[in-house]
Amino acid sequence: MPAHVHLTHEYAHSADAVWAVAIDPAAYLEVMKGIMTFEGMSLDPLEQGKQIDVTFRLLGKLPPQPYHMMLEVLDHENRTFTSREWGGAVKLWQHKLRVERTETGARLIDDVTIDAGLLTPIYGAFARFMYRRRHPIRLKLLNEKKMETA
Numbered sequence: 001m002p003a004h005v006h007l008t009h010e011y012a013h014s015a016d017a018v019w020a021v022a023i024d025p026a027a028y029l030e031v032m033k034g035i036m037t038f039e040g041m042s043l044d045p046l047e048q049g050k051q052i053d054v055t056f057r058l059l060g061k062l063p064p065q066p067y068h069m070m071l072e073v074l075d076h077e078n079r080t081f082t083s084r085e086w087g088g089a090v091k092l093w094q095h096k097l098r099v100e101r102t103e104t105g106a107r108l109i110d111d112v113t114i115d116a117g118l119l120t121p122i123y124g125a126f127a128r129f130m131y132r133r134r135h136p137i138r139l140k141l142l143n144e145k146k147m148e149t150a
Contacts, residue, residue, distance in 0.1 A: 022138070054069075
């Protein structure tokens, strides 16, 4: 049975600024520091239909594993994307991300479905940890960008 993870995070920044950081490959590497390291990750802008093939190391120390990410939907107008990912024990990691405007800034919503066989509960718990941990780092990146443009 797949695990489902749903998280929302609020930002006192514009929806466009949050979206820009959410889809920036360099920002992705920054928010993943300490969780995973990647080899073969391109810093080119994301493109719908593009498959990204990398090797990752959990915590930067465990044995390298191949991992694949297919960006199925990338909708800048509605600030949403859907990726289908797989590799290692993960049969499916489907990530739907959207950024909405709010009265005080923006809300980023992560909806993730994970199938890793018998390891699914562990990967579900890991996903909750990982997506929560990204929030303060993303907030720091947004604040730094705001300072750069002020």
